[in-house]
Amino acid sequence: MGQVVNSVETKKLYIETVGCQMNVLDSEMVVASLRRHGYDLTDSIDRADTILFNTCSVREHAEEKVYNHLAQLKRMKLAFPQKTIGVMGCMAQKDQKQVFERAPYVDLVVGPGQLHRIPELLQRIEAGQGQQMAVSLGRRDGSQEDIRRSHETFDPLRDPTMRPTPFQAYLRIQIGCDKFCTYCIVPMTRGPEQGRSPELIVAEARELANQGCKEITFLGQTVNSYKYVNEDKTTRLADLLEMVHEIDGIERLKFVTSYPKDMTAELLRTVRDLPKCSTYLHVPAQSGSDEILKRMKRGYTVADYYAMMDRIHDILPGAAVSSDFIVGFCGETDHDFQQTVELVRRCRFKNSFIFKYSVRPGTRGAELYQDDVPEEIKALRNNQLLAIQNEISQEDNLAFLGQSVQVLVEGPSKASIKRGEPGPLRQLVGRTQCDRIVVWDGNERQIGQMLNIVVHDANAHTLFGTVETMELAPEVFPLPSV
Ligand code: SAH
Ligand code: SF4
Ligand code: F3S
Numbered sequence: 137m138g139q140v141v142n143s144v145e146t147k148k149l150y151i152e153t154v155g156c157q158m159n160v161l162d163s164e165m166v167v168a169s170l171r172r173h174g175y176d177l178t179d180s181i182d183r184a185d186t187i188l189f190n191t192c193s194v195r196e197h198a199e200e201k202v203y204n205h206l207a208q209l210k211r212m213k214l215a216f217p218q219k220t221i222g223v224m225g226c227m228a229q230k231d232q233k234q235v236f237e238r239a240p241y242v243d244l245v246v247g248p249g250q251l252h253r254i255p256e257l258l259q260r261i262e263a264g265q266g267q268q269m270a271v272s273l274g275r276r277d278g279s280q281e282d283i284r285r286s287h288e289t290f291d292p293l294r295d296p297t298m299r300p301t302p303f304q305a306y307l308r309i310q311i312g313c314d315k316f317c318t319y320c321i322v323p324m325t326r327g328p329e330q331g332r333s334p335e336l337i338v339a340e341a342r343e344l345a346n347q348g349c350k351e352i353t354f355l356g357q358t359v360n361s362y363k364y365v366n367e368d369k370t371t372r373l374a375d376l377l378e379m380v381h382e383i384d385g386i387e388r389l390k391f392v393t394s395y396p397k398d399m400t401a402e403l404l405r406t407v408r409d410l411p412k413c414s415t416y417l418h419v420p421a422q423s424g425s426d427e428i429l430k431r432m433k434r435g436y437t438v439a440d441y442y443a444m445m446d447r448i449h450d451i452l453p454g455a456a457v458s459s460d461f462i463v464g465f466c467g468e469t470d471h472d473f474q475q476t477v478e479l480v481r482r483c484r485f486k487n488s489f490i491f492k493y494s495v496r497p498g499t500r501g502a503e504l505y506q507d508d509v510p511e512e513i514k515a516l517r518n519n520q521l522l523a524i525q526n527e528i529s530q531e532d533n534l535a536f537l538g539q540s541v542q543v544l545v546e547g548p549s550k551a552s553i554k555r556g557e558p559g560p561l562r563q564l565v566g567r568t569q570c571d572r573i574v575v576w577d578g579n580e581r582q583i584g585q586m587l588n589i590v591v592h593d594a595n596a597h598t599l600f601g602t603v604e605t606m607e608l609a610p611e612v613f614p615l616p617s618v
Contacts, residue, residue: 149175150184154202155192157355157392158248158326159225161291161306163190166224166251168295173255181209186220186258188244191227193321195494199227206239213241220244220261224251226325230498232271247271248326249287249311272327280328287312287327292340296347301546303350303584309337309376310356315395317422318433318501319462319493322357329357331364334371338379345385350584351544352386358395360403374406381410387586388412388544388569393460394419397436399444404451415452416486416571419444420460424479425472428465431505438479445483456486456570463521464514465493466505473517480524484532486571487597488525492518526596533572533594540590540604541568545582549575574599 149170153163166188167177178184189205192198202223209221222244223235229247236242243261246254249272257268272286289311296302313322314329341352354376356362362373377389389412396419407413423429426437436444448455461476480488492514495507543566552563564578566587574589575598588604 147185148178151188153190164298168293188222191225193226193230229325245269252290309354313357321496341380351388354391360394361398390414392418415455424476460489463517464509529596536591
């Protein structure tokens with residue numbers, strides 16, 4: 137049955153999302169809730185009644201881009217004052233009223249812990265009640281319980297149509313972070329670390345499976361530190377993986393982002409023993425220098441990190457590990473940087489995300505240390521490390537030549553979309569269970585399936601191949617009828 141939509145009442149929502157997977161998930165939730173309040177999505181700012189920016193504060197550059205974008209909307213807002221502009225996410229929580237000061241024509245500021253209030257706040261704006269703001273409590277602005285409450289999220293709202301593919305979903309198992317790495321703003325924007333209850337998580341995973349989801353990625357800032365205590369029972373990530381592993385329909389389980397110190401042998405053995413678990417681990421090292429790690433207050437040494445890598449490879453041979461690095465952190469010498477290079481060479485990550493240090497006001501790092509590495513040096517180190525990582529990624533990807541890999545088919549590849557291939561025969565993209573990207577010429581009917589692909593070429597980022605099974609060949613190359 138077709139959905140009855142009253143075109144007079146339907147409002148158009150434009151939403152732009154930057155930042156980490158948490159923000160992607162938050163946007164899915166907000167759109168799901170606004171759909172229930174009569175909104176429909178549009179990809180045009182001009183046609184939108186409501187424009188939302190889901191923002192990130194992890195680096196200054198991400199914030200400046202949003203403020204620049206807002207500045208561009210000033211004229212539009214003057215011409216069409218009935219359009220609503222909202223800033224949500226981490227920058228809304230961090231800057232609060234300052235958003236209104238820098239862009240007075242913004243109507244709405246909502247932190248990540250208050251997103252459930254967006255429909256109500258939009259109604260208030262419509263009713264002429266002026267600018268609205270909803271943010272969570274600061275880390276010292278109330279009792280621990282009140283602070284935690286104010287950062288809780290409203291996760292069970294799921295909308296498969298909002299995800300890039302309906303058969304893959306993020307599931308938040310942990311809110312906030314208590315690690316307080318000295319460079320990082322996240323503990324301030326997302327509040328205290330709290331594990332969501334296992335019952336809620338399993339119920340949400342069931343709902344996702346019922347909606348046809350095959351792959352679930354658990355999300356948390358330090359996802360492997362997950363802990364939920366209920367009376368005398370403690371649930372950890374390994375227990376959650378076991379519980380969700382039982383759900384029919386779920387075929388793959390992943391979790392990001394892991395914290396090196398909490399990568400226990402017990403968790404690794406659980407990953408090994410549960411066939412649906414991906415042998416892919418994202419465990420940011422951040423630096424290869426003990427001195428810098430100490431200043432970052434990461435809580436481990438380079439030797440600890442190497443010991444963790446040994447543990448991973450002992451228990452999960454062939455596991456793919458990826459990392460994050462910050463170059464040019466306060467006081468980073470050339471010697472420190474060379475130690476990071478050494479760590480990247482020894483650990484042979486599948487890939488690394490490399491960032492230039494960006495001072496974040498409100499962090500311990502901004503208070504304690506001088507941002508003394510010149511921008512050119514940061515850029516140079518960034519490029520050098522990236523080149524080394526790319527070389528390693530390419531070498532390791534080439535080892536897949538001739539091998540058959542199992543992929544979950546995600547959809548048309550970027551190149552296919554760009555070329556505007558009309559389908560059903562088009563270039564498709566999928567991921568292996570160790571998170572490698574694979575591209576091949578396929579058939580749209582393969583989307584959502586698990587498929588074996590034989591790899592015949594590779595670069596640093598992608599494996600290229602052909603479908604191994606002959607099942608679909610008659611459709612791709614129709615046989616003459618006899
Ligand atoms: N919770 C995750 C990461 C969250 S932020 C973890 O702990 O691993 C994602 C990445 O951004 C971090 O791993 C770090 O490499 C980078 N990052 C965080 N703060 C930064 C800053 N002030 N400047 C540059 N990069 C930063
Ligand atoms: Fe930030 Fe450190 Fe927490 Fe990751 S673990 S979110 S880097 S404070
Ligand atoms: Fe950015 Fe917030 Fe994620 S600061 S990285 S969007 S938790």
